[in-house]
Amino acid sequence: MRICTVVGARPQFIKAAPVSRAIAAQGLRETLVHTGQHYDFGMSDIFFEELRIRQPDYDLGVGSGSHGAQTGQILIQVEEVLIAEKPDWVLVYGDTNSTLAGALAAVKLHIPVAHVEAGERSYNRAMPEEHNRVLTDHAADLLFCATQTTVQNLAAEGLYQGVHLVGDVMYDATLHYAPIAAEKVDPLNRLGLSPQAYYLATIHRPYNTDVQQNLTNILNAFAQAPYPVIFPIHPRTRKSIHLYGLDVASNVRVVDPMGYLDMLMLVKHARAILTDSGGVQKEAYFNAVPCVTIRPETELVETVRSGWNTLAQPTPQSILAALSRPRPGGTPPSLFGDGNAAQRIAEIIARS
Numbered sequence: 001m002r003i004c005t006v007v008g009a010r011p012q013f014i015k016a017a018p019v020s021r022a023i024a025a026q027g028l029r030e031t032l033v034h035t036g037q038h039y040d041f042g043m044s045d046i047f048f049e050e051l052r053i054r055q056p057d058y059d060l061g062v063g064s065g066s067h068g069a070q071t072g073q074i075l076i077q078v079e080e081v082l083i084a085e086k087p088d089w090v091l092v093y094g095d096t097n098s099t100l101a102g103a104l105a106a107v108k109l110h111i112p113v114a115h116v117e118a119g120e121r122s123y124n125r126a127m128p129e130e131h132n133r134v135l136t137d138h139a140a141d142l143l144f145c146a147t148q149t150t151v152q153n154l155a156a157e158g159l160y161q162g163v164h165l166v167g168d169v170m171y172d173a174t175l176h177y178a179p180i181a182a183e184k185v186d187p188l189n190r191l192g193l194s195p196q197a198y199y200l201a202t203i204h205r206p207y208n209t210d211v212q213q214n215l216t217n218i219l220n221a222f223a224q225a226p227y228p229v230i231f232p233i234h235p236r237t238r239k240s241i242h243l244y245g246l247d248v249a250s251n252v253r254v255v256d257p258m259g260y261l262d263m264l265m266l267v268k269h270a271r272a273i274l275t276d277s278g279g280v281q282k283e284a285y286f287n288a289v290p291c292v293t294i295r296p297e298t299e300l301v302e303t304v305r306s307g308w309n310t311l312a313q314p315t316p317q318s319i320l321a322a323l324s325r326p327r328p329g330g331t332p333p334s335l336f337g338d339g340n341a342a343q344r345i346a347e348i349i350a351r352s
Contacts, residue, residue, distance in 0.1 A: 004087035008035035008098030022346035074101035118143035119150030167337015204234035214314035221319035223249030
């Protein structure tokens with residue numbers, strides 16, 4: 001059996017690592033396609049190196065652009081790959097333009113699609129990612145769900161066939177790579193940080209970066225935070241800060257994008273996380289670190305219900321109020337499986 005995996009962004013490289021190992025263990029042949037949606041070293045190449053993912057069979061080099069242009073270019077080029085490779089399955093992850101384009105290219109050629117992280121919903125149709133999720137789920141033949149909530153979301157849309165509750169592959173990755181990170185990297189020492197004495201921030205969604213007032217408010221909130229803020233900056237965010245002529249306070253340390261192993265250690269030892277990223281919300285939860293999600297909603301509603309994740313509007317008052325909440329007691333409930341999601345995914349595909 002031949003599988004074509006389509007990835008293009010940092011979170012997808014992380015998710016693909018354990019699944020690719022499981023696919024190989026099943027004796028299946030995998031063709032890896034990197035669309036180039038994330039294309040610089042800090043957002044792309046370093047993850048292939050650190051996670052020991054083999055180099056892609058195809059690197060499409062699509063790069064940045066408007067949503068329509070980027071999705072269209074990926075669709076065109078992935079279709080060419082699929083015609084050449086003739087896979088039995090196309091495997092896609094998450095909610096990016098690469099996800100949707102890979103799924104569309106497959107279904108147009110009558111190739112079945114498997115979607116990892118199916119059923120996640122923010123119910124905010126202003127988010128491009130929400131459309132990518134919904135459309136991909138309705139095109140897919142196998143829907144791999146991380147939580148019971150995502151299974152229920154699919155059922156509410158009439159999707160029952162091919163739905164499998166497998167757990168979260170990001171949890172698989174965290175369990176696998178955390179001991180490696182603890183042995184190989186020490187970003188706290190490199191940055192002169194002490195555990196529990198800093199906040200870690202990641203901001204990249206258009207809702208926050210493409211609206212000047214929102215980004216201004218977020219930086220103002222960081223400036224008033226009671227502990228230093230370590231801010232690995234996404235290229236889009238850096239561009240917006242320069243475009244708007246915004247100032248960054250002295251207690252906010254802007255650093256280049258970090259590799260996955262460094263980020264694992266920074267998340268693990270942070271006092272709290274400030275983010276608009278779905279993946280970082282999960283990583284905070286896996287490590288029992290309180291998270292403030294600077295968005296009006298999240299697709300990870302279970303983390304909010306548990307008390308470990310708090311939604312905040314992009315205003316200093318809302319963000320600082322969320323940061324001041326007492327730390328939840330105990331440990332987070334087990335919501336994302338047992339760390340064997342990748343194995344289940346590979347087994348299901350192998351017998352499908």
